Structures are given as structure tokens and as C-alpha cells.
Amino acid sequence: MPQLNCIAPKPEHGSTSDPVEGGLSLTKMSSESQNKAVLAFPVQPKPLQLPLYPITLKFEEVVYKVKSEQEGFCCGGTWGTKEKTILNGITGVVCPGELLAMLGPSGSGKTTLLCALGGRLSGKLSGKITYNGQPFSGSVKRRTGFVAQDDILYPHLTVTEALFFTALLRLPNSLSRNEKLQHVEQVITELGLTRCRNSMIGGPLVRGISGGEKKRVSIAQEMLINPCLLLLDEPTSGLDSTTAQRILTTIKRLASGGRTIITTIHQPSSRLYHMFDKVVLLSEGSPIYNGPASTALDYFSSIGFSTSMIVNPADHLLDLANGISPDFKHPTEQSENMELEQKSLRENLKSSYEKNISARLKAELYNSEINNYSHTKDASIRSNRKAEQWCTSWWHQFRVLLQRGLRERRYEAFNKLRIFQVISVAVLGGLLWWHTPTSHIEDRIALLFFFSVFWGFYPLYNAVFTFPQERTMLIKERTSGMYRLSSYFLARTFGDLPLELALPTAFVFIIYWMGGLKADPVTFILSLLIVLYTVLVAQSLGLAIGAILMDIKQATTLASVTTLVFLIAGGYYVQQIPPFIVWLKYLSYSYYCYKLLLGVQYSEDDYYECSKGVLCRVADFPAVKSMGLNHLWIDVCIMALMLVGYRLVAYMALHRVQLR
Template sequence: MEIEEERADGRCSVEEAAKRVEGRKGKYGEAAAIAAAAMYLVWENLTVMVPNLWNGQSRRLLLDGLNGYAEPGRIMAIMGPSGSGKSTLLDSLAGRLAQNAVLTGNILLNGKKRRLDYGIVAYVTQEDTMLGTLTVRETISYSANLRLPSSMTKEEVNDIVEGTILEMGLQDCAERIVGNWHLRGISGGERKRLGIALEILTRPSLLFLDEPTSGLDSAAAFFVVQALRSIAHDGRTVISSIHQPSSEVFALFDDLFLLSGGQAVYFGESKMAAQFFAEAGFPCPRQRNPSDHFLRCINSDFDAVNMALMISQRENQKPVDPLSKFSTAEMKARLVEKYRCSEQEAKMKTRMREISEMEGPSMTIKKCGNRAKWWKQLSTLTRRSTVNMSRDLGYYWIRIIVYILLSICVGTIFMHVGTSYVDIFARASCAAFVSGFMTFMSIGGFPSFIEEMKVFHKERLNGHYGIVVYTLSNFLSSFPFLALMSVASATIVFYMVKFETEFSRYVYICLDLLSSIAVVESAMMIIASLVPNFMMGVIIGAGYIGIMMMTSGYFRFVPDLPKVFWRYPISYINYGAWGLQGAYKNDLIGLEVDSKIGGGPKVKGEVILEMLLGYQAHHSKWWDLAAVLVILVTFRLLFILILKLKEKVSPFFQTLYAKQTLRRIGEPSMATRKSKLPQFPSKRHHQPLYSLSSQEGLNSPIN
């Protein structure tokens, strides 16, 4: 607040204002820290288009040559009719544009090109993705522990959590669960406020919000925007798209970016917008909310409404709306033209140039995502995930119950299986069922896992924690549940079927089942990281497990598998083949079986293993178990690698795609960009974040 007051007289930089505040206070405290993390964002000639899928030669312009800037200490509203490109503008600025969109133009953060995802900015999206089983307070508290500096005491963290709950007006629902597809939780408005609370917890230097007030009543909307305004006035940069704000809410915004059909209609101080509209010939009627008036002038849907009204009205009825004598297209064209020659545009260009020329320590960029140590994040994430898994019935509990019931079925069907000649087949079938089909059920937890992955993606994009920490925490939190289901199943089967009753064999069955289930879980994680929705994941996962079962050695002995592909490499990278081999060895080695029906001389289990099941007993069952563990570790590493590659490589492919698209359909027409663009000084560090189409990477964050 002090910094903003200091800047109120003139437009000095946040750094200068902080120094003055510091000078008055005699210490370099919080004000200076805020100033050091100040974020100035400039976008120049920003154009986004999507090629037409069905006709490769045409394209659709979503944003058309936009210029603007955002600076610390101010809150900006991006307004426009539905579909005008508000979210696209925010996504472009935050580096989160969809894969099929092509971006050209420059985006500079503190005068430099910079990748804005993964922790540089905080972004509250329209979808609020959260773990439905946690309460509001738990959600905020876990998030605080994940991101606030490890040096903070528990009390300090609690104070921040409680302060944020109060700030977003969530105290009444703090103990209620968030809710998901099967648990009714807090209301949509409360979810929205919770989503904002999670991002403002750490007081990010650059905060984007996509329609934070949608679904809120007017008092809650005012409350939320007031909180955002005070965050901005503490020296942060806040940009928010907003739909139809009330006049009180609109008055809280310092700047306004008005969009229509992807074109800028107005950019400047929000309090000057009414004057701009009046000068363009569209004064705001006395009793009308200014923001409603602005949107009324540029929303082409009103043309259709007016037309319908004219048709339905009788001759003698005059339209009540004074603007109805103009078509929206006329009004928009006049406003766009007026803006291009306006004082506001001239001011904007001057300020853009000033910001681009600014230098000093305040222009260094600091990550806002997380400042907690990795081990604190690991323990917090593990605790959060464990709580979620234990409360979500569908994650593990239902599976554990089904595993137990199924084990009882297996136990009763193969009850007290003997060691006669025919029982060999029963023993083999029982082992194959346990290590094959029982692992198949791991697919059941896929929907819950997908929900958790969505939360991970959101938090990862905002830089809350790293991929390795997430993978480890998932393993640690799921381990007790996997162990419980494996031990319960193995115990029931082992003692009901009465395999050899040595304890070491029992331990082996437990470990074999546990490691096989853990491998399937890891495979499902990999599939979840590659496919966009859970239905596809379930289908691909079922296909994968089916192939693994087929080549595990029960339906066709491993030595009989066709050498090319199925034997090498599939059976070698198949956890089921190693698991089943280990299970057979565990059962048969040391066992003596009748050689024919009704008795006969005994045959050693090793002979049966070799002659009947096609396995050589030249390596121990523990090596088979080790092979399953190696596959498990490999899968977890592969999961990490895929996520890392997706983060690092996808911008490269997006650049390539953008280049090819532009080559095919050409650059967006310059005819629409009559305005003179500000000329940035040709300094080395004033490289664009996204370079112009004709040069290099489009929509490709550099660095």
C-alpha cells in the first residue's frame, strides 16, 4: 500500500517507490523485497490464430495485433463479450496457449524474453481443479506447506492460512469438503474463491485470473476483487478477465483492456473509458453501469436481439434502446478507429517504450511458485495424497474389498489343493490367476488417479513443486494401500489353498503380488500422462494388461512364444512373465508330486517346472522378483521422463507447428494493423519472448 501511495503522485517505478519507503522507514524490509520481485509485462503486436482443421489453407484470427502492458501496483480488467478472446489473451500472456493455436508477436517480461509457465506466474483458471476429499482449510494448509519457505514456523504458516481464509471469506465453509463427482461439497462460488485463495497464498508478483467472479454474487465478487486490488496495490501485477462486473466492482480496477472479436477497443485507465466512449459518440446513459454500456456497444449479439425485437414489435412501438439505431459492427468499427488515433493509445505506446527501456535490479525475474525445501514438499504431498487416498472410496478401498472377496473365491475354488498329478494344473492355474488377473484390477483406481493428475498438472504449471517429488510422494502414499491389498489377498489364498506352508513361501507370494500390482499402477500412471481422458486410459490400460497376461507363460509357455517380438523383447519386459515364473518356482521347487493319477513314484517339482511348464530353474525365484522390481523402477523413471519431456519438448514442437502453419497459410493480414507500433530500442536483452513469425520460434517460449 505504501509503495502505491508513494507512486500516486507520478509514475515512478516500483523500485524507486520502494527505496523512498525504505528511506522513510530506515530499513530495507518487505517493500524492497516486493520491489525486487516486480513484474512488468509488455505485449506488442500479439496475434493468435488457429488454422482451419478441415481446410488447411484458411485460418481464424483469435487475437489481432494487440498491444499493451501491465505493471506492478495496478490491477487490470480484461473485458469483452463472450468469445472475444479474453481467455486467449490471458493464456498467451501466461504461455499456456493450446497446441493448435499459433502466436506471433512479442511478449516481454521485465524487458526480457522468458518462459512464463512453471512458476513464473500464478494463474487462476476458469476450471477449479482440486482434490475433492479435502476440506477447504486442509486444501489451503497443504498448499501453504508445499510452497511457503521452509524457514517459516508452523505458527507463521497457520497465520497465513487463516488470513487467506478470511481474505476470501471462506471461514464459514472452512471445515467442509471441496467435493467431487460423487461427494457433494462446497458451492461453485466457494470453489472459485478457494481457487483464488490457493494462488494468492504466496503473494505472487504476477497474477493472472480468468473470470474469478463468475458464479459469485455481487457482494462476494466485490469482496474478491477488493482483495485482488489490495494485493496489486502492494506492488504486484494483477491481470484479470471479468464478465459483466457491477459498477462497484468495475470501479476497483485501475486499467481496462476492452476486447471485441480479438481486437482492442480500448486500453487505458478504467476511469477514462467512459470519456473515451462519450468522445466516440456513445456516451454512457446516466443510470447505466459503465461496464454494461461498454459491452453493449461492442457485443454483436445485440444486433440479433434488436432484429428479433423489431420483427416482433408492432409498428407504433419505438425501440427503447438509444443505441439500437447503430449496428454493433458500426459502433465497434468507430471505437476501434477512434482508439487507434486516441490519446490513450499514444500514452500506451510511450509507457510501453519506457518499460522496455527500464533497467536495474527490479528487472530481474524471480520464480513465485515454490520456496519450500524438497523434503518438506515430499512429506506434505505424501500426507496430502495419503489423506486423499484414504477418504476416496474409489481409489483403493473398493479394490481392497473386491480383492478380499476374490481371494476368498479363489481360496474356496482351489481349497486344499493337493500334490497329485492332476493337482499340478490346479496349482499352476491358481498361481496364474493370482499373479495375472488380480493385478488386472489395478485399473479400477484409474479415475481417482486421473483426478489427482489433473491437480498435479495445475499445480505443476504454477510451479508449486517438481515432477520427481510428485512421483516419489505418489509411490510412498500408495504403498500402504498396495501392501494391504497384496498381503490380504496373498494370506487368504495361501492359507486356504494350502500351498506349501513355509513362511518364506508366504512372504514371497506377498512380495510377488505387491510388486506386480505396483508395476501395473506405474504403467497406468504412464498411460495417464499420455492420454487426454480416463476412458481412453482405461481402454489402453486394459489392452496393455491383456497383452502382458497373454505372454506371461500361462496361456502359452514362454519358450514356445514366437521368438520375434513376443519372446524377445515382450516376455522380457513383461512383469507378468517374471512374476509368474517366480510364483511357479515358489510353489514347485522343493515339492514332490505323484507321477501319475492315483499315486506312483514321486517327481520333483524342479522336473515339473522344466518339463511341463518350460522353465529352467537355473536362477532363483528371488531374481525373478528382482526383475519385476527393475521393471517397477524403470516405469517410475519413464513416468518422470515423459513428464519432463512434455514440459521441455512440447514448446519445440509447437514452434515447429507454428512455423509450418505460417508457411502454409501465411502471416495474419497486416491490413488489420494500421496502427503504428511502438519502436523498441534494439538492445540485446529486448528480445521478444515469442519472436515474430518470419524470424524464429512462434508461440515458443525461449530460455
């Protein structure tokens, strides 16, 4: 085993900043380049440089356990819970400039270990993980890039837009907008994204760039902060061999620049395997090899597991991790004896690891810690003082998130199908209620109730999908420290207003006048404001339901039950609700909307022709009398409490799920 003492390279460009101190120091552009337009980018004589401060990552005896239900044998129930060990005593070190690959079969704990090393794992985690001799902190978090296995990207943004918005959020305010855009251009060039820079990223329903290009965009988002530590989960998953080699070549080049890079990889080709500097081989959460990739085959040969064939080293290692010896012949059926043999082989490999690698690895790790402790102690103390600082202000985050949200939803905001849906319902309703005479008070009241029902339910169902669909993106960006939850929540809220208010406005303009309601401008404006008010309340409830459940199927089910109850208790179908359940109608915003619409459409002194030549007071009509036409401001205040209360519930629910 080679010595593990890591000599960290000095910060580039002659920076005098401490290598552990958080934040990024950037070379300022000249005043001339700052004044140039940001839409076209000429080649700069002095490109923007970001100093790289190296990180030595060490992990010792990392153990992670989770609780799992233990099933009973009699009734199919559960006796309780038991602990399952996912990671079992993993030790290692990665130095600046090195590329460490974690190999192992599915379920061996590769991704769990990667999340633990990236500070993204909560729960019963024990052991010691240090970064330049110090524990994980806010400053380390801001200089750590994490690329998940699935490419979590906004489908309707172009490559340049996605990277530029990321730069605006993750790079400090000390940089101008031009400097951040210049840095985006450098990263695009470095990762070979120039050809697709103006292409839409795409998604399941939107055609966009290729899988390899999406993976490079994900890596580019992390490269914008010039990470000292870069963690990648299955970066070649689902890619062809040529694209996978291009991705790994890029990663290897990034490592050679002084970065510490760790990647999980499932089944690399031999060409990819020989790019790794170090390999950690896991089997059922336990290490069976940790050392240079070039000596892995020699190690297993030395303990009696050599192969006579010329094989891909990764295939040989994965066979051993699965408990399959080199001379094993695959039978057609799985037998109990074969399972016992595989288990015995894995136990043999684990004991060989403890005997031949573990003790020496821990000793060298301990010596390395003694050598590096004095160089990192003081700097880390200064770093921790800045751990909780944000790179950008709250107002800056809000503006960028609002702008990004509007750009991302610019195709969805006025979707032709949604516009057709609303306009067609408005026109059809206007034809059905065409110029309803004042004497047909039942029909006019029914039209007002239709207002409250349609715009009480339509925005609720749309809002239910909001947070469940953005959950993965929210977790990804929040764990990277990109922005505050409050700035995201308010930006999302204000970004939805154009769509949420434009369609109901068009709806009311059409059906109000076609239906022949009170032809008074003040009454019309008040009716429109009440409908828009109800839309915001309904949207708030939808956001709260979606944020609490974070599951589209469950959320839509709960929304259906809620809207059905609100419909029945809205004051139109059942006018005399039994006293023991009358409280239900006071929970229904449709009830308050219906009452407010009646209150602005009619007054106590209004009359209608109840029979030929006979006038009756509107206030005495049973449907109106059960609702009442007074105390409208109380109803407005109650709806205001609903509006604020539902959104507070949604915000608190997002706090609960942000790291799940």
C-alpha cells in the same frame, strides 16, 4: 487518456531490500511465539508481516497466433495448416494499486492475454511484456499469483490443510513451521474464511464448501506468497451477484494495498463495473477500448455510439464488442446482412481505437519506460541471478507432498468398496480351490496363474487413473514453481504403497491357506513377495500408460488391450506359442510372475500322484515343463528392469505434459 507514468510505492515496513530482488523477507516472530503449539492460534502481539514490492506491468503490441487445420472441400480431409490470430496488437499498462478488468465476449482472447501476461503462454507470442521494465523471470514468477477460472483444489482436504500445505511449499525455508501457519491464519482472516476453515473443500462426489468459498480459497492460496502481481481468470464465474460482489470487493481491497491486479470478467453487473480502475475491451482478439472504466461510455459516445437508455456500462460495452449498435433491434433469425453489419461495426470500432487511443497510449508508454528504466535496471540484474532458485529444498518438498498425498487419499486409501472387492474375490477363490489336493496339479497351477493374473491387472487399472486425474493440479502447481517434478513423482509413488501393498497381502493370506498350497512358511513368504513385486511392476506400467496418454478413456482402452495380450501370452493358455510371435510372452510380467510362483511352489525333485498309485515328476507335467523351474533370478532381474523402466517412462512423459 490519463498519464501512464507509475510511481511505485516504497516497500513497506522500512525494508531496505531492492524492490525487484526475488524472494520474500519476513519479520521474524519472537522466540516465545515460535515455541507455542501450532494447533491452537492465539492472537499474536506482532503479526507476521510480508513486505510488498510493487510491480508495474506493461505490454506493447502483443500478438499471439496458433496453427489450425484447414479443411478441404472435396473429401473432408485437410489441405494443411493455417495460422489463426488470437491476440492482435494489444498495448497497455497497469500500475501498483490498480485493478484492470479485461472485458469481451467469449472467444475474444481475454484468458489468452491473461496467460501471456502471467508468463504461462507458450507458442508464437510476439510483442513486448515487461515487469518493472524487465522481461519475465523466475523472481517475478515467484511473486505472481494466478487464479484460474476453475477452482483446482483437493476435495478431501480442509480449507486450513489446503492453505497450510501450500504455505509449506511456496514460502521459503527461512520461515519456521509456526510462522507459516501463522501466515495462513492471517490470510484466512483477511479473506473471510474463518467460518469454513475446518470444513472439507469437497468436489463433484464429495460435499464441501460453497462456490464462493472455493473461489476465496483459490485466491488465498495465491495470497500466501503476498503477490505483487495478481492475475484472476473469471473470478465471479458461476456465482450469484451478492457472492460475486464480495469476491470483487476482496480483490479491490487487495489492490488498494499496493498490488497490481488484472482480472478477466465476462459480464459484470453495474456495481462490479464501477469497482474497476481500468478496462481493456476486446473484440475478436483486437482492442477497441483501453482506459479508465469511468470514461468508457464517454469515449464511445464521442465516436457516435451513445445510448439513450440507462444501462449497465458493461452490457453496453459487450454489445459493441459483439458488433451490436445501441439502436439495434434483435431479429428472430440471424441474417447475412446482419452479420455484415456487425462486422462493419467492429471494424469501425477498431479503426477508431487506432485513431483515438493507440498512438497516444504508445507514446505515454514509451515516456513511462524512459522514466522508470534507470530505477529498475540494476535491481533486475540482481533478480535474474536468483531466477532458478527454489524456495524450499528437495527433501522438504518430498516430505510435504507425501504428507499432503496421504491426507488427501486417507478416505480413498482403504475405500470400503475396494476392500470388499478384494476380500470377496479372495474368499470366493479360496472356497473354489478349497484345500486342493496335491494330486490335482492342474487346479493348483491354475490357482498360481490366477494370482499372477489378478494382481497383474487390478493395480494396473487403478494406476492408469493417477496422472490423468491430477494433471490439472500438477500443471497449476508446477507453473507456480511450487516444487520439482522429481519430488512430486517420488512422493506420489511412495504415498500409494500402503494401499497397493496392504490389499494384496490380505488377499494372499486368505486364498493361499484356503487353497491348500504348500504349507511352508518360507514358501508362503516368497509367494507373497512375488505377488507384491508383480503389483509394483503392474502399477508402474499403469502409471506409464496414464502419463503418456493423459486421457482416461484412451488409457483404459490401451490398458485393456495390453492386459488381454499379457493374459494370453502368460504361459498358461497357450503353452507352445509359434516362434514368430513367441517374443510376446517375454514382454508379459504375468508370465514372469507365474513362472516365479511355480518355481517357489515346486522343485525338480517334487512328485505328484498322476494316477492311482503312480507318482510322476512335477517337472515333467506339460504346463510346468513349458515354463521351466530354473533360472528364477533372471526372471527377477527382468522384472526389476520393467519396474524401473516403466517408472522412468512415466517420469519423462510427465516432463512433456507439465506445461500443456
